[in-house]
Amino acid sequence: xxxxxxxxxxxxxxxYPMVVKDVVTTGIVRQVTASGAxxxxxxxxxxxxxxxxxxxxFLKSISAAAExxxxxxxxxxxxxxxxASLPAPTDKNRASGVKNIIAVASGKGGVGKSTVATNLALAxxxxxxxxxxxxxxxxxxxxxxxxxxxxIPPSGTPxxxxxxxxxxxxxxxxxxxxxDKDQAVVWRGPMVHKLLxxxxxxxxxxxxxxxxxxxxxxxxDVQLSLTQLIPLTGAIMxxxxxxxxxxxxxxxxxxxxxxxxxxxxxxxxxxxxxxxxCGHHDEIFSRGGGRKLAQEVGSAFxxxxxxxxxxxxxxxxxxxxxxxxxxxxxxxxxMELAAEAAGRMVGRILSGPRRAAALTTIR
Ligand code: ADP
Numbered sequence: 001x002x003x004x005x006x007x008x009x010x011x012x013x014x015x016y017p018m019v020v021k022d023v024v025t026t027g028i029v030r031q032v033t034a035s036g037a038x039x040x041x042x043x044x045x046x047x048x049x050x051x052x053x054x055x056x057x058f059l060k061s062i063s064a065a066a067e068x069x070x071x072x073x074x075x076x077x078x079x080x081x082x083x084a085s086l087p088a089p090t091d092k093n094r095a096s097g098v099k100n101i102i103a104v105a106s107g108k109g110g111v112g113k114s115t116v117a118t119n120l121a122l123a124x125x126x127x128x129x130x131x132x133x134x135x136x137x138x139x140x141x142x143x144x145x146x147x148x149x150x151x152i153p154p155s156g157t158p159x160x161x162x163x164x165x166x167x168x169x170x171x172x173x174x175x176x177x178x179x180d181k182d183q184a185v186v187w188r189g190p191m192v193h194k195l196l197x198x199x200x201x202x203x204x205x206x207x208x209x210x211x212x213x214x215x216x217x218x219x220x221d222v223q224l225s226l227t228q229l230i231p232l233t234g235a236i237m238x239x240x241x242x243x244x245x246x247x248x249x250x251x252x253x254x255x256x257x258x259x260x261x262x263x264x265x266x267x268x269x270x271x272x273x274x275x276x277x278c279g280h281h282d283e284i285f286s287r288g289g290g291r292k293l294a295q296e297v298g299s300a301f302x303x304x305x306x307x308x309x310x311x312x313x314x315x316x317x318x319x320x321x322x323x324x325x326x327x328x329x330x331x332x333x334x335m336e337l338a339a340e341a342a343g344r345m346v347g348r349i350l351s352g353p354r355r356a357a358a359l360t361t362i363r
């Protein structure tokens with residue numbers, strides 16, 4: 001066997017975190033070239049949204065496996081990034097340049113779903129991804145309010161499509177751009193379906209690595225229409241820790257299971273409060289409900305977000321904490337949550353359908 005073939009064979013024992021197939025089969029190791037004893041390995045990472053330590057550890061596992069092969073001298077890695085995505089949707093007219101669509105859902109309103117969707121989108125952008133945010137909470141759109149004044153407002157394009165608004169370098173679309181802010185949106189299912197169709201088909205999203213969709217709370221027309229219209233990479237469930245909130249998330253999870261959308265994980269928001277003046281730690285809505293729920297339904301627990309005035313203030317003033325207080329603890333938490341979620345998406349995409357089915361299993 002040639003040296004490059006031996007190295008490739010050895011690399012079949014290395015896997016990317018959360019992916020059940022090896023790096024050669026998944027195409028993360030694209031090519032191995034040997035020149036004498038020196039070996040160059042072309043590595044194509046499936047996302048740029050990864051903690052630097054995790055990335056370094058992964059790359060080290062590749063070099064280490066190659067170095068163990070008899071006859072190998074120097075090992076050089078050529079590293080690039082190509083964000084992994086599900087196979088292209090059959091209907092090429094809907095958000096065809098978008099690689100991953102992630103729904104952010106909750107059982108109840110007021111648990112911080114829009115706050116999480118907005119900060120998560122901004123965190124993905126801070127990691128370097130191209131990001132869009134679709135406010136599909138058509139009955140109570142709050143994303144534009146949370147983002148403040150747009151850098152670029154939405155506009156019509158010459159080919160009669162809609163250019164999304166741009167806030168903090170992410171593309172945003174919301175029904176709030178088109179209806180009077182004090183006017184209630186009273187729409188039946190077919191109208192909601194039509195609107196979502198337009199949001200996905202008539203909005204010029206361009207090329208995006210991630211499109212985050214802020215869903216309305218609960219299980220309704222928007223959730224069903226979205227899953228009928230476009231394949232989702234997965235859904236993230238947001239809950240507060242108390243029992244009454246958790247019960248409703250279980251219902252929402254079961255709905256996603258029925259429509260075959262994998263749950264990427266559960267986030268527990270408002271997990272606890274630390275008094276800024278005396279340091280007293282209070283679990284206002286109890287704690288651990290999200291983690292327990294994740295265990296019970298067999299999905300991942302992505303992390304917890306404490307209650308903090310900075311988060312509420314950021315949402316009220318149009319400067320979300322990830323951009324308004326980038327060095328804060330909360331900003332760090334959202335950056336970690338984004339990396340965790342992106343890792344789970346890679347796991348779902350590169351592990352293939354069997355693993356995807358396992359991810360949705362409710363036990
Ligand atoms: P939902 O989308 O679930 O209805 P929102 O994201 O609109 O909930 O959040 C409801 C309110 O709670 C908003 O005022 C928001 O700023 C606030 N909020 C959300 N998460 C936190 C948090 N971790 N700490 C403090 N306030 C929060």
